Amino acid sequence: KGVAESVAAADAKILAFNPVIDQDTEFDQRRPDGIAAGQIGSIPAEYRGRARLRVEIRGSGTAGTPPVWARLLEGCALNVTNVPATSDTYAPVSDIDTEKTLTIVVWEDGVKKVLSGAMGNCVIEGEVGRRMFADFDFSGIWNTPTDENPPAITHETTKPPRFANATLTLAAHTPKISRFRFDLGNDIQLRPDHTKVAAIGHAYFADRDPTLGIDPEALKVADHDTFGIWIAETVQALALTLGTSAGNRFKITADRAQYIDPRNGERNGLQTYELAAQLNALDGDDEYSLVFD
Secondary structure (H helix, E strand, O other): OOOOOOOOHHHOOOOOEEEEEEEOOOEEOOOOOOOOOOOOOOEEOOOEEEEEEEEEOOOOOOOOOOOHHHHHHHOOOEEEEOOOOOOEEEEEOOOOOOOOOEEEEEEEOOEEEEEEEEEEEEEEEEEOOOEEEEEEEEEEEEOOOEEOOOOOOOOOOOOOOEOOOOEEEEOOEOOOOOEEEEEOOEEEEEEEOOOOOOOEEEEEEEEEOOEEEEOOEOOOOOOOOHHHHHHOOOEEEEEEEEOOOOOOOEEEEEEEEEEOOOEEEEEOOEEEEEEEEEEOOOOOOOOOEEEEO
């Protein structure tokens, strides 16, 4: 962890929107007494960096083979299992020995930028009738850029399913919504290491607070008692399925979604609720799962 991996063309197949790697390093200013004003040269602290990018929620086209972009999920404190063979499930992990760090590379007009030992957070969101996206924000070790042309890349060609003809349930309730937002809520920190030039060993996962945001149409209490469920601290099973074709389906499941902040809303003259829910753990590392099948 923390050592930059060599990246080949076979590794560089992620179709990303607005990818960027930036340095995030603080400089210690030196303003000693004894000079009239100003400073005498600053010194960089840890060599920190951030990588941000957006990808479409889509499958590989083959059930049991996750899409290339799903590698990013493994850098968000998720482990993958291929059981059954036609399904790939990503579930939380909080063991520093087994969680994975990533080497992320972006080529910008012949300049290669690298973030190593990186971990991050992911927010999955979408509007009805449109594509759904995953937005990633990684922290790690900033590496000095070098000149290098990008390799010849063959990308996956699967088209993302629209957020339509989808299913969303909360227990037995099937709300009608216009937008969906799921935040893994990862708290990512950088592990200090005085033996490294960067003064950082690698990023690590410190904590999580996964949350859900939706805007369902408001219903009578008899149909769905939103505020009664909230005040009673009731937890509900959540399930979202996007896509209908094998190899291009994506699912989010959580067994213990709890309303935490229901408020009134409005959508084009229609009464709605702005619902936020936290996804609770039972035995730890079991708040939710993400599935490709």
